[in-house]
Amino acid sequence: MLKRYDPFAVLALFAVPGAAATVFFYAPLERTMGVVQKIFYFHLGLAAAAFLSFFVACVAGILYLVKRQRAWDERGAAAVEIGVLFTTLVLLTGSIWGRPIWNTWWTWDPRLTTSLILWFIFAACLILRSAVEQEEKRAVFCAVMAIVGFVDVPVVFLSARLWRSIHPTVIRSEGIALEPAMLVTLAVSLTAMLILWAALFRLRCSLQRQENALLDLQQQLQR
Amino acid sequence: MERAMYLALAYMIIWAGFAGYLAWLSGRQRQTARRLAELTAQVQRQEVQS
Numbered sequence: 548m549l550k551r552y553d554p555f556a557v558l559a560l561f562a563v564p565g566a567a568a569t570v571f572f573y574a575p576l577e578r579t580m581g582v583v584q585k586i587f588y589f590h591l592g593l594a595a596a597a598f599l600s601f602f603v604a605c606v607a608g609i610l611y612l613v614k615r616q617r618a619w620d621e622r623g624a625a626a627v628e629i630g631v632l633f634t635t636l637v638l639l640t641g642s643i644w645g646r647p648i649w650n651t652w653w654t655w656d657p658r659l660t661t662s663l664i665l666w667f668i669f670a671a672c673l674i675l676r677s678a679v680e681q682e683e684k685r686a687v688f689c690a691v692m693a694i695v696g697f698v699d700v701p702v703v704f705l706s707a708r709l710w711r712s713i714h715p716t717v718i719r720s721e722g723i724a725l726e727p728a729m730l731v732t733l734a735v736s737l738t739a740m741l742i743l744w745a746a747l748f749r750l751r752c753s754l755q756r757q758e759n760a761l762l763d764l765q766q767q768l769q770r
Numbered sequence: 771m772e773r774a775m776y777l778a779l780a781y782m783i784i785w786a787g788f789a790g791y792l793a794w795l796s797g798r799q800r801q802t803a804r805r806l807a808e809l810t811a812q813v814q815r816q817e818v819q820s
Binding site for chain 1: 772773774776777779780781783784787788791792795798799802803805806809810812813816
């Protein structure tokens with residue numbers, strides 16, 4: 548994988564451990580939550596990368612429906628898969644944070660519920676991709692589902708403001724409610740997660756291209 | 771101390787998730803590359819014969 552020296556993969560190798568070091572050794576301890584608050588830095592980074600994934604899947608879906616080029620379906624497939632991985636990690640880390648802070652692993656809070664719905668939508672998109680055999684039909688179905696599914700992303704983002712929620716909101720209309728050292732740590736972990744996202748996305752796209760080339764060859768041999 | 775355990779658990783899950791996904795991708799890529807090489811050779815043989 549790294550034999551080709553993908554610039555994002557090489558960057559991620561330094562950025563992710565660097566971000567972890569910043570979280571553990573630089574970020575100050577939050578007064579009320581203590582050490583468990585440090586989950587937040589990667590939790591938010593993972594969430595941002597998941598949102599980016601679904602945005603890319605939505606754009607790729609639109610472009611596939613307009614241009615009918617396989618490359619857009621490949622990008623959409625890669626973005627959905629990585630988005631589901633990141634959302635799974637967001638839900639798990641959020642749940643682990645919630646246990647000592649809210650005294651529960653899960654609560655049907657608007658932010659948590661809309662995030663879970665988002666996970667179900669795109670997990671269903673993955674299932675759909677493996678269930679439909681005909682390539683063009685599969686690409687159209689998945690494109691439509693990614694576009695429709697993306698509607699939930701702004702709902703997740705705004706849920707803590709639109710409804711009564713106990714989920715903390717850091718990004719507010721007045722600005723970001725964090726002290727400077729915490730803000731630096733957040734920026735570092737957010738950047739690291741986005742670099743990791745780019746590396747995984749490129750890797751997954753290249754695999755999808757190889758699998759499609761394999762499919763073409765198989766069809767060529769069957770003729 | 772109990773809270774540190776939750777922190778450790780969260781980061782272990784993050785690293786395990788990424789490591790698992792990378793291992794799965796790597797295995798799938800190896801399998802696809804091998805199958806692709808086999809089929810390319812098969813197509814080339816067919817082209818030479820015809």
